[in-house]
Amino acid sequence: xxxxxxxxxxxxxxxxxxxxxxxxxxxxxxxxxxxxxxxxxxxxxxxxxxxxxxxxxxxxxxxxxxxxxxxxxxxxxxxxxxxxxxxxxxxxxxxxxxxxxxxxxxxxxxxxxxxxxxxxxxxxxxxxxxxxxxxx
Amino acid sequence: xxxxxxxxxxxxxxxxxxxxxxxxxxxxxxxxxxxxxxxxxxxxxxxxxxxxxxxxxxxxxxxxxxxxxxxxxxxxxxxxxxxxxxxxxxxxxxxxxxxxxxxxxxxxxxxxxxxxxxxxxxxxxxxxxxxxxxxxxxxxxxxxxxxxxxxxxxxxxxxxxxxxxxxxxxxxxxxxxxxxxxxxxxxxxxxxxxxxxxxxxxxxxxxxxxxxxxxxxxxxxxxxxxxxxxxxxxxxxxxxxxxxxxxxxxxxxxxxxxxxxxxxxxxxxxxxxxxxxxxxxxxxxxxxxxxxxxxxxxxxxxxxxxxxxxxxxxxxxxxxxxxxxxxxxxxxxxxxxxxxxxxxxxxxxxxxxxxxxxxxxxxxxxxxxxxxxxxxxxxxxxxxxxxxx
Numbered sequence: 083x084x085x086x087x088x089x090x091x092x093x094x095x096x097x098x099x100x101x102x103x104x105x106x107x108x109x110x111x112x113x114x115x116x117x118x119x120x121x122x123x124x125x126x127x128x129x130x131x132x133x134x135x136x137x138x139x140x141x142x143x144x145x146x147x148x149x150x151x152x153x154x155x156x157x158x159x160x161x162x163x164x165x166x167x168x169x170x171x172x173x174x175x176x177x178x179x180x181x182x183x184x185x186x187x188x189x190x191x192x193x194x195x196x197x198x199x200x201x202x203x204x205x206x207x208x209x210x211x212x213x214x215x216x217x218x
Numbered sequence: 219x220x221x222x223x224x225x226x227x228x229x230x231x232x233x234x235x236x237x238x239x240x241x242x243x244x245x246x247x248x249x250x251x252x253x254x255x256x257x258x259x260x261x262x263x264x265x266x267x268x269x270x271x272x273x274x275x276x277x278x279x280x281x282x283x284x285x286x287x288x289x290x291x292x293x294x295x296x297x298x299x300x301x302x303x304x305x306x307x308x309x310x311x312x313x314x315x316x317x318x319x320x321x322x323x324x325x326x327x328x329x330x331x332x333x334x335x336x337x338x339x340x341x342x343x344x345x346x347x348x349x350x351x352x353x354x355x356x357x358x359x360x361x362x363x364x365x366x367x368x369x370x371x372x373x374x375x376x377x378x379x380x381x382x383x384x385x386x387x388x389x390x391x392x393x394x395x396x397x398x399x400x401x402x403x404x405x406x407x408x409x410x411x412x413x414x415x416x417x418x419x420x421x422x423x424x425x426x427x428x429x430x431x432x433x434x435x436x437x438x439x440x441x442x443x444x445x446x447x448x449x450x451x452x453x454x455x456x457x458x459x460x461x462x463x464x465x466x467x468x469x470x471x472x473x474x475x476x477x478x479x480x481x482x483x484x485x486x487x488x489x490x491x492x493x494x495x496x497x498x499x500x501x502x503x504x505x506x507x508x509x510x511x512x513x514x515x516x517x518x519x520x521x522x523x524x525x526x527x528x529x530x531x532x533x534x535x536x537x538x539x540x541x542x543x544x545x546x547x548x549x550x551x552x553x554x555x556x557x558x559x560x561x562x563x564x565x566x567x568x569x570x571x572x573x574x575x576x577x578x579x580x581x582x583x584x585x586x587x588x589x590x591x592x593x594x595x596x597x598x599x600x601x602x603x604x605x606x607x
């Protein structure tokens with residue numbers, strides 16, 4: 083218990099230092115913008131992304147044949163997280179006409195290739211499972 | 219008319235999958251903690267490297283040091299995205315846990331939840347702001363560097379508090395089998411299509427994909443497969459650009475025949491044209507540009523050794539040098555080159571890149587290139603070097 087209190091105390095000091103840095107170096111408008119970003123991340127995850135996933139899993143559970151479900155979940159983890167990660171490059175909001183070396187790939191094609199590979203892997207995984215199930 | 223009955227709001231008992239367990243959360247959390255830890259330490263290095271005042275001189279060797287630390291910073295941050303998403307999924311039912319009875323328990327749980335709220339909010343903030351920043355997308359009013367830096371301390375602080383609170387469960391979960399049910403919620407009993415091991419493997423694969431899809435930004439042999447890298451590695455003279463000459467507003471001044479480099483030390487000023495600089499002894503150095511945005515690439519730079527220019531105004535060894543760009547606005551039109559960088563023989567006022575005169579986007583007529591420095595400090599379109607006393 084003493085160790086835990088000590089670790090917790092260290093955490094409070096470190097976090098408190100961060101809060102001091104955050105609050106002491108910028109004006110009100112900047113802090114407000116940071117607060118909006120802090121809150122929106124949580125709201126978007128907890129009340130948009132997570133419920134959407136629940137819905138998707140509920141629908142998928144009915145639509146996807148049993149042998150394909152486990153591979154489909156793996157595929158969803160890989161493709162879903164990669165898609166969230168790729169939002170800035172896929173939307174290309176940072177593109178600048180004066181800098182052709184920035185965001186200079188075709189990210190949509192890249193995403194489609196990844197999605198195609200994932201679908202292929204899920205299909206192969208599902209077929210293998212189905213064959214195993216038929217054999218037993 | 220019978221009253222409309224609303225369905226009961228979800229509670230943690232509504233979630234029945236046994237994948238949402240401390241056993242999975244502790245394992246993914248461990249990987250997440252390591253990645254956040256590496257991103258924090260490499261972030262501190264990058265922050266220090268950009269400080270004007272460096273009580274402990276930032277090393278100039280190895281020349282690729284910053285390239286590695288900043289590459290790791292962005293790569294581990296990227297790896298955190300799938301890890302954090304899976305981690306949050308496994309603990310999502312906790313959000314709907316009913317508050318306990320009794321004032322003391324209520325207070326303790328309230329505090330714990332507050333600390334987790336801070337942790338989740340700041341962790342998402344760091345990943346989201348970092349991911350946007352590497353594509354030079356700034357959809358906010360705050361200043362990126364101080365905010366990302368302050369928030370890093372908040373993430374790590376609340377993470378340490380979280381570890382302290384959960385330590386017995388973490389220890390128990392990590393030392394027993396992943397299918398052990400000791401720490402499971404009573405309702406989490408439903409076997410789904412995927413095992414816990416299966417979910418963990420899927421998470422590691424997703425993390426690997428995230429890294430491979432972006433690391434080509436800084437690891438040359440991954441360029442072809444890094445489908446989500448913000449820079450393909452191509453650019454003028456085979457080198458990407460972060461700030462273009464147009465963005466810096468230097469297109470006419472940089473190409474003007476009136477361009478001169480001023481070297482100032484106290485009352486002594488030496489003025490040189492680009493031709494005169496080309497007439498001095500030239501050196502060629504292979505040094506990386508390692509941008510704070512995470513991309514990096516090697517270039518072969520030819521120009522005048524910086525120290526040779528400072529000898530023209532009798533600058534003493536160890537002097538810091540204040541570098542001014544033709545760029546008229548923006549935080550990076552100035553940089554301070556600390557004495558140890560000034561005196562390093564590899565530090566060059568580059569006039570050529572990869573055998574050609576510098577492209578204007580790379581800093582024509584002249585730019586600073588020093589070993590082991592953040593790219594933002596490798597000032598382009600240099601017009602003045604002032605020796606600081």
